[in-house]
Amino acid sequence: xxxxxxxxxxxxxxxxxxxxxxxxxxxxxxxxxxxxxxxxxxxxxxxxxxxxxxxxxxxxxxxxxxxxxxxxxxxxxxxxxxxxxxxxxxxxxxxxxxxxxxxxxxxxxxxxxxxxxxxxxxxxxxxxxxxxxxxxxxxxxxxxxxxxxxxxxxxxxxxxxxxxxxxxxxxxxxxxxxxxxxxxxxxxxxxxxxxxxxxxxxxxxxxxxxxxxxxxxxxxxxxxxxxxxxxxxxxxxxxxxxxxxxxxxxxxxxxxxxxxxxxxxxxxxxxxxxxxxxxxxxxxxxxxxxxxxxxxxxxxxxxxxxxxxxxxxxxxxxxxxxxxxxxxxxxxxxxxxxxxxxxxxxxxxxxxxxxxxxxxxxxxxxxxxx
Amino acid sequence: xxxxxxxxxxxxxxxxxxxxxxxxxxxxxxxxxxxxxxxxxxxxxxxxxxxxxxxxxxxxxxxxxxxxxxxxxxxxxxxxxxxxxxxxxxxxxxxxxxxxxxxxxxxxxxxxxxxxxxxxxxxxxxxxxxxxxxxxxxxxxxxxxxxxxxxxxxxxxxxxxxxxxxxxxxxxxxxxxxxxxxxxxxxxxxxxxxxxxxxxxxxxxxxxxxxxxxxxxxxxxxxxxxxxxxxxxxxxxxxxxxxxxxxxxxxxxxxxxxxxxxxxxxxxxxxxxxxxxxxxxxx
Ligand SMILES: Nc1ncnc2c1ncn2[C@@H]1O[C@H](COP(=O)(O)OP(=O)(O)OP(=O)(O)O)[C@@H](O)[C@H]1O
Ligand SMILES: [Mg+2]
Numbered sequence: 146x147x148x149x150x151x152x153x154x155x156x157x158x159x160x161x162x163x164x165x166x167x168x169x170x171x172x173x174x175x176x177x178x179x180x181x182x183x184x185x186x187x188x189x190x191x192x193x194x195x196x197x198x199x200x201x202x203x204x205x206x207x208x209x210x211x212x213x214x215x216x217x218x219x220x221x222x223x224x225x226x227x228x229x230x231x232x233x234x235x236x237x238x239x240x241x242x243x244x245x246x247x248x249x250x251x252x253x254x255x256x257x258x259x260x261x262x263x264x265x266x267x268x269x270x271x272x273x274x275x276x277x278x279x280x281x282x283x284x285x286x287x288x289x290x291x292x293x294x295x296x297x298x299x300x301x302x303x304x305x306x307x308x309x310x311x312x313x314x315x316x317x318x319x320x321x322x323x324x325x326x327x328x329x330x331x332x333x334x335x336x337x338x339x340x341x342x343x344x345x346x347x348x349x350x351x352x353x354x355x356x357x358x359x360x361x362x363x364x365x366x367x368x369x370x371x372x373x374x375x376x377x378x379x380x381x382x383x384x385x386x387x388x389x390x391x392x393x394x395x396x397x398x399x400x401x402x403x404x405x406x407x408x409x410x411x412x413x414x415x416x417x418x419x420x421x422x423x424x425x426x427x428x429x430x431x432x433x434x435x436x437x438x439x440x441x442x443x444x445x446x447x448x449x450x451x452x453x454x455x456x457x458x459x460x461x462x463x464x465x466x467x468x469x470x471x472x473x474x475x476x477x478x479x480x481x482x483x484x485x486x487x488x489x490x491x492x493x494x495x496x497x498x499x500x501x502x503x504x505x506x507x508x509x510x511x512x513x514x515x
Numbered sequence: 516x517x518x519x520x521x522x523x524x525x526x527x528x529x530x531x532x533x534x535x536x537x538x539x540x541x542x543x544x545x546x547x548x549x550x551x552x553x554x555x556x557x558x559x560x561x562x563x564x565x566x567x568x569x570x571x572x573x574x575x576x577x578x579x580x581x582x583x584x585x586x587x588x589x590x591x592x593x594x595x596x597x598x599x600x601x602x603x604x605x606x607x608x609x610x611x612x613x614x615x616x617x618x619x620x621x622x623x624x625x626x627x628x629x630x631x632x633x634x635x636x637x638x639x640x641x642x643x644x645x646x647x648x649x650x651x652x653x654x655x656x657x658x659x660x661x662x663x664x665x666x667x668x669x670x671x672x673x674x675x676x677x678x679x680x681x682x683x684x685x686x687x688x689x690x691x692x693x694x695x696x697x698x699x700x701x702x703x704x705x706x707x708x709x710x711x712x713x714x715x716x717x718x719x720x721x722x723x724x725x726x727x728x729x730x731x732x733x734x735x736x737x738x739x740x741x742x743x744x745x746x747x748x749x750x751x752x753x754x755x756x757x758x759x760x761x762x763x764x765x766x767x768x769x770x771x772x773x774x775x776x777x778x779x780x781x782x783x784x785x786x787x788x789x790x791x792x793x794x795x796x797x798x
Contacts (some may be wrong), residue, residue: 197692217695224696230689234711247698291697 146330147208147298148173149194154203156189156355163189164355166203176325176332180342181352182378187335190352191301194333196220207298223292224301227308229284231276231291238263238272241290262290265324282313293324299331306341318344339379343367351375369508373500376426376493382457385432385467387425388497391417401425401494405463407442409487412505414494423503426493429457429470433486441484446477460485548773555579555766562763578767587742588768591750595729596775598660598746602667603725606675609668610720611713614679615705619688632673640670644737657738663746666738667728675720682716683709718786725779729772747772 149171156164164186171177179187192198194205196217204211212220223244231240238259245255263269266286276284285305292300305321306314322345325332336342342349343363351358351366351374359371370376376384389403393413400408401423409425417423435441444460444467451474458469460483469485477483494503554562555578557571565571582588617625647666648657656662686709694704710717732748739745747768754765 195692195696197695216700217692218698218700222696224693226689226693228687228689230687230693232690232694232708243694244697291693295697 146173149299149331149333150204150206150209151190151194152204152206154190154193154205155201156186156193156198157201162355164193167355167357169350169357169360171331171333174329174331176322176334176345176347177350178342178346178348179333179335179350179352180337180339180378181358183337185352186355187337187352188303191224191303191333191335194299195222195224195301221298222301223295223297223299224303225288225292225305227304229276229288229305229308231284231287233276236273236275237268237279237287237290240276240287241294244291244295258294262294265293265327266290281308282317285309285313285317289321289324293328296328297330299333302332302334304336305334307336307338314341321345339381343379349379351378353378369502369504370426370493371502373424373426373495373502376495376502380428382429382468382470384426384428385465386495387427387462387465387467389423389425391419391421391423391494393417393419403463404465407463409442409492410489411487411492411494412489412507414503415506415508417494417496417503422497424495424497425487426495426502427467427487428491429468431488431491432467432469433488434458434469434471434473434475435484435486437484439484439486441486443482444485446479446481446483448479449475449477458483551766551769554762555770557763559763578763579771582764582767582771586750586764586768587745587753588747588750588771590742591745591747592771592775594660594745595747595772598663598667599725599728599775601664602671602728603721605664606668606671606724607679607717607720609672610675610679611710611717613672613676614681615683615709617676617680618683619691632676635670635673640733644733647734648738651738658740658744660744662738663735663744666734667724667731671724671727675724678720678723679713679716682713682719686712715786718783722780722783726776729776 149169151167151169151171154164154167155162167190169177179190181187189198193200194207196212196215196219200213204213206212207220207222232243235243241259241262242255245258250258259272260269263272266289268283268286268290271279271283271287276287279287285308288305302321306317309317318341321334334341334345346363348360349363349366350360353374359366359375361369366375366379370379373386377386387401387403387409389401389409391399391414392402392408393399397413398410399413399417400410402408403425411425414423433441442462444462446458446460447466448459450457450459454472456471456474458471458475458477460467460469462485467485494505495501496503553570556574556576557565558573558575558577561571561573616622617629651657651662651666654662656665690712691699691701691704691709694708695701699707730748731746735746735749736752739749751765751768751772754761754768
């Protein structure tokens with residue numbers, strides 16, 4: 146096991162910069178999830194840690210040693226690929242033992258390790274099969290097994306679950322977490338699925354366009370997103386955004402005035418000035434539906450989406466789509482007018498120009514920003 | 516879509532015509548070979564007198580005995596085995612390495628090298644005989660098997676490279692990356708993981724180059740003058756004398772010349788069939 150330090154790592158392909166100075170310290174034994182939209186450079190960063198991609202500038206260290214010039218084989222890391230990359234001409238057992246064989250590990254030790262790992266992953270009956278005779282989920286397990294058997298310094302995962310169906314993905318998600326708890330190995334896990342990020346990570350690294358937007362625990366990222374990108378990327382159903390201007394009354398109460406003139410009260414925000422262009426961000430569960438005489442803001446119902454446990458109500462507010470999460474079973478007719486309120490303790494104010502979150506004055510300066 | 520129809524008669528007609536077409540093609544392709552065989556076992560005295568018949572009234576092995584014992588043929592034959600075999604092996608080795616680098620690496624000048632290799636394939640060979648002769652003569656490489664091997668290798672490498680490249684392209688890059696992470700250098704990953712998976716491609720390339728070199732006539736005729744270094748296509752011409760063509764012996768030699776090619780393809784066909792289907796359907 147080892148820590149991984151990435152210091153000002155840059156990657157360019159010719160004139161194109163793909164990663165712009167990445168700084169990231171990964172603790173020994175930590176499970177880090179790199180998340181971001183397609184093309185933001187997650188795989189590139191992971192492959193730089195693995196040694197499959199040259200580092201244009203900056204340093205990457207594993208266990209305190211700078212590995213910039215080391216070949217992948219000398220970095221003592223294991224990687225699980227999205228395509229699984231099993232050796233098609235080898236049996237499951239041979240696939241899993243290949244790395245150990247290359248290291249000239251004693252036969253009995255290899256057999257022990259394989260039996261043990263096959264037990265953990267439920268592969269014992271399949272050891273003699275070739276990969277082509279396995280289902281997708283089984284292949285995925287073999288790929289995991291191949292990584293685990295080696296007991297490497299760190300595990301790297303590049304979207305290992307994205308080829309599985311939803312149910313299997315859910316199951317593997319918790320299995321990988323359990324494995325991590327059991328092995329305690331430093332892990333870097335790439336995904337563009339924010340649910341995987343939320344459920345699996347010790348810390349999430351949210352990336353966009355080759356820049357780290359925010360690093361934090363899942364709850365930090367969810368409750369205190371550093372900017373509009375992170376706020377919109379994390380959370381499903383996604384956060385609603387309303388543009389408006391910041392207003393502050395003589396008594397110190399603050400609010401955001403949106404396009405149709407309605408004023409949505411907010412906590413006074415750090416560094417916000419009167420009439421500043423701001424964007425209000427509200428998660429579906431922080432918007433409520435109130436009786437017509439309770440002072441809510443009128444909105445027009447677009448669509449009701451029952452999801453079993455909960456219901457998602459889509460409304461338009463001053464021309465903006467707004468999603469509302471409720472555990473009730475509302476049955477509003479389409480186009481009817483309902484009244485909604487925002488939970489001022491929970492909603493966010495972002496500077497429209499810089500896209501950064503303006504935290505409430507009551508919040509200590511903790512949220513890390515890029 | 517169900518092309519074969521539903522009723523039994525429709526099915527019978529569909530499959531009947533299906534096999535009929537295959538049979539027609541096989542007959543068309545193999546008929547010259549059949550004729551070769553037929554003439555080779557026809558005694559000389561009835562070759563012209565019997566007219567066109569599907570099978571002679573008498574057959575004989577005497578053409579074969581003559582070719583094997585009285586002519587220089589076994590010698591030409593050995594020369595051809597050496598030349599075609601060496602060319603096939605050397606070309607395939609070079610093509611495997613270059614094809615791999617074309618498939619996997621982006622490097623400066625790649626486009627230029629590919630273009631040059633394509634251009635070499637566009638010249639009619641006849642144009643190149645004189646310059647090649649001029650180059651080889653001072654080096655003492657005319658009239659030698661080594662010279663032929665060098666020329667054949669040079670001419671076959673470009674196409675063989677593109678062939679090998681397409682096979683490497685069909686193998687996911689992740690595989691050698693996994694192998695590198697598992698503890699190989701890139702070259703070890705290539706040799707231990709990628710090459711074994713490309714065996715069908717290697718077999719196809721070997722077969723292609725071997726047959727090309729085996730039946731090559733132009734350079735063999737122009738660059739070699741002595742009997743000692745003649746290959747079998749040149750040898751075949753020795754059955755054409757000023758006054759007559761000894762068809763029986765020529766055909767017998769031809770049948771014998773088919774044997775190594777057939778043996779070679781028999782040897783590699785297991786990989787070849789795999790290779791052709793693997794190339795057709797990705798996965
Ligand atoms: N060889 C290359 N030459 C030029 N640009 C490249 C090359 N490889 C990758 N890129 C670019 O680098 C960027 C980051 O790619 P990367 O594969 O890291 O994205 P990703 O975050 O893993 O996306 P995904 O979620 O789709 O896998 C992309 O915009 C891609 O176009
Ligand atoms: Mg990727």
